[in-house]
Amino acid sequence: SSIHCGTMFRAVFRLSATGARSLARSRPCYSAPLASRCYSHAKVETDEEFDARWVTYFSKPDIDAWELRKGVNTLIGYDLVPEPKILDSALRACRRLNDLASAIRILEAVKNKAGPHKDIYPYVIQELKPTLTELGISTPEELGIDKL
């Protein structure tokens, strides 16, 4: 784009050289940026980094009940459905804290987050099946509490 500018200015100079003095004085001197965006300089987290951060959060061996609930509430507040690996880490935290209620609630929240995308929840449950069996966590459907 800088080359483009140069040509433009050269053209303008040629114009002023041939006597368009008023034009030279009054022309606004700016170049139209074609390919640059005005992003902030904040570091953008990749999806992998996001997932890793949350897996680490729930993997804290001595995580306490408040931190578990706070973490889940914050995670559920985001505009996304958490990856099974994050949920796995959260469910294991529930196990360490003997909190079966929160474990089942997390599954309900995942279904809710999927919204109209009805295929996401069954996929997540499928991915988590080994963990759910290992930890003895029933799904809301198995308990019959998915219907109001």
Add this chain to the structure above:
Amino acid sequence: MAHHSHPYHMVDPSPWPLTGAIAALLMTSGLAVWFHFHSTSLMLLGTILLTLTVIQWWRDIVREGTFQGHHTPPVQKGLRYGMILFITSEVLFFLGFFWAFYHSSLAPTPELGGNWPPAGITPLDPFEVPLLNTAVLLASGVTVTWAHHAIMEGKRKQAIHALALTILLGAYFTFLQAMEYNEAPFTIADGVYGCTFFVATGFHGLHVLIGSTFLAICLARQISHHFTSEHHFGFEAAAWYWHFVDVVWLFLYISIYWWGS
């Protein structure tokens, strides 16, 4: 009156600190008696004693300052420090209730459905009466500042009007809040939501009543020509307290009424 070569106030012996301490003892043990033996007599006695103490102690301070001239600049400075420290302690008092609220609402337990507001709670619409209450208190902050400037400029009538308007706005807030309390769909017994809501807003309401009373005393004193344009610390203290009450409401409104809904 004693003559001394320093500008400090050697206060005459007074029974009010003792009666105040006794009142505090009777009120607290009276509270325990109420809980266990269902009798409010001791607590009532303590409250009456507290009221009498407070009236007479502050009446004495007014006499010492306004009529006996003991409130020299250094003495007034001490009173300023005292009021600032007291208000600071009140800030910390409310901080505790905000801590309780955020502890419960940032990480809602499974018993609440992991939600805030908890499942089954219909919070008040923050853009209805609570917003009006916010406007009323903010306006009262303006009128109390107006009253202050009127006092400083020696405009007696204007000061009286502005101070009266401030008290009226405070009363309007109290009235509106009382209506809200009466019509709220949840009570103090409704889990941690009801508890944090009514304890925090309840103590705030108590402070509004205290602040309004303080301002009313100032109005009476202004009418009785106690304040001069240069020296009116009692009023300033009341105004500081009133602004504090307003700020606490703003935090309550943002946290509990708005974010918490």
